[in-house]
Amino acid sequence: MAIVQPKSLKYRKAAAHVFMLFFLCLIMFPLLMIVAISFRQGNYSVGDVIPKLSTSTLDHWRLALGFDVKKLNRIPGSVVNFVNADDGKVQMYVSTQEDDSFRAFVSDAFDPDDVKKVESLDDAVEVSSDFNVEQIDSEKLADADSAFALCKTLAHKIVVKVGDGDSSARYLIDKNDKDGTSYGIYKETITPPPFPVLRWLWNSVKVAFITSFLIICLSTTSAYAFARMKFAGKNTILNGMLIFQMFPAVLALVAIYALFDKIGEYIPWLGLNTHGGLILSYMGGIALHIWTIKGYFETIDASLEEAAAIDGATPWQAFRLILLPLSVPILAVVFILAFIATVAEVPVASVLLLDMDELTLAVGAQQYLYPQNYLWGDFAAAAVLSGLPITIVFLLAQRWLVGGLTAGGVKG
Amino acid sequence: MADVLLQKVRKNYNPALLKDTLRNINLDIKDGDFIVFVGPSGCGKSTLLRMIAGLEDITDGDLMIGGKRVNDVPPSQRNIGMVFQSYALYPHMTVFENMAFGLKLKKMDKEEIRRRVVQAADVLGLEAFLERKPKALSGGQRQRVAIGRCIVQNPSVFLFDEPLSNLDAALRVKMRLEIAKLHRELNATIIYVTHDQVEAMTLADKICVLSPLAMNPQTESNLEQFGAPLELYNHPVNKFVAGFIGSPKMNFLNGVIESVSEDKCVVKLSEGELITACVDARRAQVGDKVTLGVRPEHLVKADSDKADGGKITCKVSVTENLGAEFFVYMDCGSSEVGSDFTVKSDCELDVRPGDNMEVGIPSTACYLFDEEGKAFPRTAVYKRS
Numbered sequence: 001m002a003i004v005q006p007k008s009l010k011y012r013k014a015a016a017h018v019f020m021l022f023f024l025c026l027i028m029f030p031l032l033m034i035v036a037i038s039f040r041q042g043n044y045s046v047g048d049v050i051p052k053l054s055t056s057t058l059d060h061w062r063l064a065l066g067f068d069v070k071k072l073n074r075i076p077g078s079v080v081n082f083v084n085a086d087d088g089k090v091q092m093y094v095s096t097q098e099d100d101s102f103r104a105f106v107s108d109a110f111d112p113d114d115v116k117k118v119e120s121l122d123d124a125v126e127v128s129s130d131f132n133v134e135q136i137d138s139e140k141l142a143d144a145d146s147a148f149a150l151c152k153t154l155a156h157k158i159v160v161k162v163g164d165g166d167s168s169a170r171y172l173i174d175k176n177d178k179d180g181t182s183y184g185i186y187k188e189t190i191t192p193p194p195f196p197v198l199r200w201l202w203n204s205v206k207v208a209f210i211t212s213f214l215i216i217c218l219s220t221t222s223a224y225a226f227a228r229m230k231f232a233g234k235n236t237i238l239n240g241m242l243i244f245q246m247f248p249a250v251l252a253l254v255a256i257y258a259l260f261d262k263i264g265e266y267i268p269w270l271g272l273n274t275h276g277g278l279i280l281s282y283m284g285g286i287a288l289h290i291w292t293i294k295g296y297f298e299t300i301d302a303s304l305e306e307a308a309a310i311d312g313a314t315p316w317q318a319f320r321l322i323l324l325p326l327s328v329p330i331l332a333v334v335f336i337l338a339f340i341a342t343v344a345e346v347p348v349a350s351v352l353l354l355d356m357d358e359l360t361l362a363v364g365a366q367q368y369l370y371p372q373n374y375l376w377g378d379f380a381a382a383a384v385l386s387g388l389p390i391t392i393v394f395l396l397a398q399r400w401l402v403g404g405l406t407a408g409g410v411k412g
Numbered sequence: 413m414a415d416v417l418l419q420k421v422r423k424n425y426n427p428a429l430l431k432d433t434l435r436n437i438n439l440d441i442k443d444g445d446f447i448v449f450v451g452p453s454g455c456g457k458s459t460l461l462r463m464i465a466g467l468e469d470i471t472d473g474d475l476m477i478g479g480k481r482v483n484d485v486p487p488s489q490r491n492i493g494m495v496f497q498s499y500a501l502y503p504h505m506t507v508f509e510n511m512a513f514g515l516k517l518k519k520m521d522k523e524e525i526r527r528r529v530v531q532a533a534d535v536l537g538l539e540a541f542l543e544r545k546p547k548a549l550s551g552g553q554r555q556r557v558a559i560g561r562c563i564v565q566n567p568s569v570f571l572f573d574e575p576l577s578n579l580d581a582a583l584r585v586k587m588r589l590e591i592a593k594l595h596r597e598l599n600a601t602i603i604y605v606t607h608d609q610v611e612a613m614t615l616a617d618k619i620c621v622l623s624p625l626a627m628n629p630q631t632e633s634n635l636e637q638f639g640a641p642l643e644l645y646n647h648p649v650n651k652f653v654a655g656f657i658g659s660p661k662m663n664f665l666n667g668v669i670e671s672v673s674e675d676k677c678v679v680k681l682s683e684g685e686l687i688t689a690c691v692d693a694r695r696a697q698v699g700d701k702v703t704l705g706v707r708p709e710h711l712v713k714a715d716s717d718k719a720d721g722g723k724i725t726c727k728v729s730v731t732e733n734l735g736a737e738f739f740v741y742m743d744c745g746s747s748e749v750g751s752d753f754t755v756k757s758d759c760e761l762d763v764r765p766g767d768n769m770e771v772g773i774p775s776t777a778c779y780l781f782d783e784e785g786k787a788f789p790r791t792a793v794y795k796r797s
Contacts, residue, residue, distance in 0.1 A: 303500035306467050311514030311561070312488035321513075325504045409503030409546055410496075 038064075038380035045376040060381035064197045072172055072186035080173055080185065094173070094185065197382050199357055200364035205389045207275050207360060208342040211282045215338045216331055219286045223293035224319055228302065238294075241287035249285065250347045256281055257351050273354040281348050285341070289334045296330040297323065301410040326409075332400035339393050343386060361386040414478030414491070414568035414601060416441040416464065421473035423459055432625055433459050436633035437473070439620060441603065446595050448612040449605045450656065451622035455634065457605045458573055460622070464603060465494050465571050478568060488514075493562025494571040497578065499554045501546040501561075507533075508542040511561050525564075532563040535597070536590075552583045559594070572604040576611065584608075591615065609659045613641045621653050646793050651785035654705050660739070660756060662779070663711075664748040665704045665724075669696055675791035677780060679704050681746040687722035689778030690792040696782060703748055705779035708739070708756040710794050712772040719772020726753050728767045733760060742769065 033049060039056040040047050059069045080094050172186040225231075226238055249256070257272070260281065264271015271277055300323060308318040324331075343362065350363045359367075361382060368379035416439070423434040434456040441447050449457040462468040464475060466487035475483055482490050502510050508529055515525045533539045536556040546554055555575055562570055572591070576584045592615055595602055606612055612619050621636040621644065628634075637644055637653045648654035654662050667679040670686060677693040679702060680686055687704055696702065712718045726742035733739075738760050744753035755761075755771055763769050777794035781787050 301498055301500060303496045303498050304502060306465075306487075307494070307496060307500040307561070308502075308513070309467070310465060310487045310492065310494050311565070312517045313513075317517065322502055409501050410498035 034380045034383055037376055038384055040377055043373075043375040043377040045374070060377040063191070063193045063378050064381035064385055066193050066196070066198050068193070069191040071189050071191070073189055075171075075185045075187050094171070194378075195364060195367055195382075196357060197361070197364065197385065200359050200361040200382075201385055201389070203275065203358065204343050204361040204386060207278055207282075208339045208389065210275075211279050211342045212335045212338040214279065214283055215286050215289055216335055218283065219289040219293055219334060220324070220327070220331065221319075222286075223290045223297055224323065226290065227294045227297035228305070238291070242291065245285065245287040249281075253347060253351050256348060260352055272352060273358055275353075275358065278349055278352050278360075281352060282342055282345070289338065292334060293327070293330055296327055300326055304409060328400050329402060332397040336394055336397050340390050343390055415443050415476070416569055416601060416603070417474075417476040417479075418464075419474040419476070421460075421463065421475060422471045423456065423463060423468065424471045427471075431629070432471075434463075434622075434634060435625060435631075437622075437635045438633075439635070439638060441601060441618075443601055444599050446602045446615055446617045447604065448616035448619045449603065449622060450607060450609075450612045450619060451636075452624060452656070453607070454626065455622040455624040457622050461494075461571050461573055461603060461605050464569070465492055466490050467494075490569075491567050492569045492571055493565050493567035495555070495558045495562055495573065495575045497574040499546070499558045499578075501554055501557055503546055506543050506545055507538060507549070507557050507560075510546070510557055511564050514561070514565050528564045528566075529560075532560040535563065535594070536560045551579050552587055555579065555587060556590075559591075563598070568601065570598075570600050570602045572602065574605055574607070576608070577606070584611075588614065609657070613645070613657075616641050619644050619657070621656055623652050623656075647787070647790060648779070649787055651703060651705065651781040651787070654779055654781070654787065658707055658709075660708045660754045662705045662707050663744075663753050664781075665706070665744070665746040665753075666748050667702055667704050667746065669693060669698050669700050669702055671698060672696065676775070677788070679780065681724065683724070683745045685722055685724050685746070687724075687773055687778065688775045689721060689780050690776045690790060691778060691780040691788045692791050693780055693788045696788070701783050702788075703781045703785075705781060706773055706777055708754040710774060710777035710796070711755045711757075712774060714770035714772045716772050718774045721773040721775035721778055723770050723772050724753075725768055725770045728763050728765050728769050730765060731761075731763060740769065742771075 036049050036051055037045065037047070038060050039051045039058070041055055041057045041059070043060075062069050084090060170188040172188065173184070226234060260270070260272050260277045263277065263280075264274070268274070269276040270280055304322050304326075305313075305315075305318040308322045309315075313321065343360075345360075346362050346366070349360050350366075353359050353363060356364075356367075365379055365382040365386065368375040368382065418437050418439040418441075421434060421437040422432055424430070424432045437460065439447075449460060451457045459468060463470050464477075466482070466485065470483050474481055477490055477492070487494075502513060505513065511529045511532060512525045515528065529542070530539070533542055536559060538553065538556055538560060541549060541553060541557075546557065549557065555578075558575070575591070576587050579587060588611055591602075591604075595615075604611070604615060618639060619641050620638045623631075623634045623636050625631065625634045636656075637649045641657075644653055644657045648657060651664070655664070665681050665687075667681040667687070670678040670680045672678075672693050674694070675690060675692060677689050677691045678686055679689060681704070689704060693702070714723045724744065724746065726744040728740055728742050730741040731739065732741075736758075738757045740755040740757070740761060740763060742753045742755065747753050753771075755769075761769075774794050776792040779787060779790065
């Protein structure tokens with residue numbers, strides 16, 4: 001910029017910068033918001049934009065990444081009694097009125113010295129009890145006080161496992177209870193991930209990669225034909241493609257559904273509820289890519305291919321060895337565009353894919369939002385996750401987004 | 413090495429419009445000849461070259477290279493090499509790869525490829541640049557790489573499509589000499605398209621002058637003349653060739669034939685001056701309309717004893733002094749094209765715009781054309797000094 005500018009330009013430039021920064025913040029805000037929601041406790045859409053470290057949680061992310069979420073729920077109205085058993089061991093009597101899952105249980109006899117090591121739920125020494133009792137024998141409680149005192153001096157937390165296998169539940173008995181008068185009982189609740197989010201992510205990535213690759217293959221070859229060859233109806237086809245592309249695919253959902261239903265009867269792997277069918281339907285949207293690549297091809301001097309033809313190259317060799325290496329930047333752009341569009345596409349995928357395990361992430365993430373319960377937090381984590389492959393593809397493709405590839409080949 | 417023979421070649425890009433680009437082109441190019449195609453823009457000279465290369469199909473007629481009809485043979489099998497106006501180097505390949513590309517496609521032995529490329533680079537002075545990409549080369553070097561890419565293929569015919577038009581003046585002179593040298597060394601048939609007079613006159617063994625068919629759609633052929641440079645200069649077959657060959661352009665003056673003899677003809681110009689020309693115009697009648705042509709460099713001072721053909725007087729409009737040459741542009745009432753009349757002189761003339769200047773015309777320097785533009789045979793050729 002060597003043009004001499006008037007002084008007032010400086011202020012206008014500054015104002016433009018301020019505006020741009022403001023605008024950037026504005027468009028970045030929703031992203032920041034959704035990241036924040038994914039770290040917030042609970043599934044609410046309102047709250048701090050920047051979550052406090054003390055209240056933030058990874059639970060939504062655990063669920064999104066396929067891990068169980070364990071929580072401790074305090075069971076109100078519970079009573080814990082410790083009873084002396086033989087050999088200096090202690091038995092624990094727990095009873096509650098308010099939790100239906102158990103009325104009361106008596107633990108095996110355990111050594112109070114073991115219990116003192118208990119620090120957290122997972123590395124606890126479990127004092128298991130595999131029976132529920134309806135009623136606690138009141139005679140057993142006679143000797144309770146000394147045992148209680150013993151336990152109270154030694155153990156901070158005691159974990160009790162009730163039942164076996166899948167039906168087992170763990171209870172944490174914490175003497176550092178808020179009430180201070182008694183031990184608090186917390187039931188561990190395990191929430192398994194409700195949806196196969198990673199599976200969806202993999203589906204998205206798989207479909208997007210294959211689609212983008214096929215779109216590149218199709219659109220470069222057709223763009224080559226449109227840019228370099230002379231044939232009847234070329235302009236009509238080019239314009240026609242553009243016009244047809246103007247109708248959103250949503251309008252044709254019914255047709256697409258019926259079409260793939262029918263295709264599936266003959267070619268099962270291209271039918272409904274298959275990724276093959278979804279990819280095939282995405283291949284229909286390449287008109288804009290053809291236009292983009294055609295425009296780029298036209299900037300490359302045709303004499304390069306003529307020179308290659310004289311050098312003995314077949315049209316295919318001229319295309320592959322000369323034109324394609326020079327078109328890498330536009331191919332990278334088209335790949336990224338196609339990838340983003342595919343990862344973010346919802347309407348067609350939601351119609352073509354039926355099974356929970358076959359969904360793409362964009363479609364699947366909406367499962368978190370059902371009218372009775374909007375699980376904003378879990379949804380946010382899945383949404384951020386779906387941005388991940390796009391970001392990675394973009395970062396990888398960036399090295400191909402270089403200018404000046406054709407420099408020096410022809411006199412400009 | 414091969415002869416190139418064109419017989420009744422016609423090119424029509426759009427058959428629906430019946431507008432030919434080239435019509436009835438007959439050329440017999442001998443092995444080892446340096447042929448230059450010249451003509452104004454749109455005359456089809458590049459098209460003709462591309463047809464020989466096989467980059468355009470031939471609508472009608474035959475093209476023979478080395479005695480074989482190659483109309484339907486793809487470019488790579490015609491054994492030709494072509495240098496493009498835009499160089500058309502492969503930008504993503506090094507100089508070496510550029511030159512080796514065709515040989516690699518032919519699956520030639522790697523050692524042989526290297527030998528040939530290095531040899532060609534040696535001839536063209538490109539050894540130091542073999543690992544560079546075209547981006548890092550100057551215009552002249554790029555052009556040499558483009559030539560080198562042809563040489564390694566060892567073609568029997570070289571085709572050059574305005575190869576020097578993208579270079580600056582000094583480099584153009586240098587490359588022109590190099591191409592002349594190359595022709596001597598390779599002794600190959602070269603067909604060269606240019607619009608540069610100097611390139612055509614200096615390089616060519618024979619020049620082929622083409623005219624745009626759009627200018628005269630009914631004409632039988634737009635190949636105007638095919639011959640040695642000096643033949644075209646001294647004995648153009650028609651007004652088009654006379655006007656095209658030579659720089660500055662030949663002056664044309666309107667007139668009618670006053671008298672005719674075996675080796676002389678007197679022409680009365682439209683302003684009344686009588687000019688004697690050494691031309692055999694016996695096939696014309698007295699009173700026929702003719703055009704008298706005289707080259708700017710052949711005009712002499714009015715008082716010179718060379719001015720035996722006659723004199724005309726014109727008003728000077730612009731003068732240009734180039735140091736070595738002196739141009740006077742004048743308004744002339746008899747002139748056919750507008751009112752331009754140009755004089756080129758070796759020495760400075762003492763004239764100013766607005767002056768009237770008398771110019772002498774040597775009778776041997778005159779060209780005469782009939783109403784259709786066909787030249788009358790000249791009986792003498794003007795010798796300067």
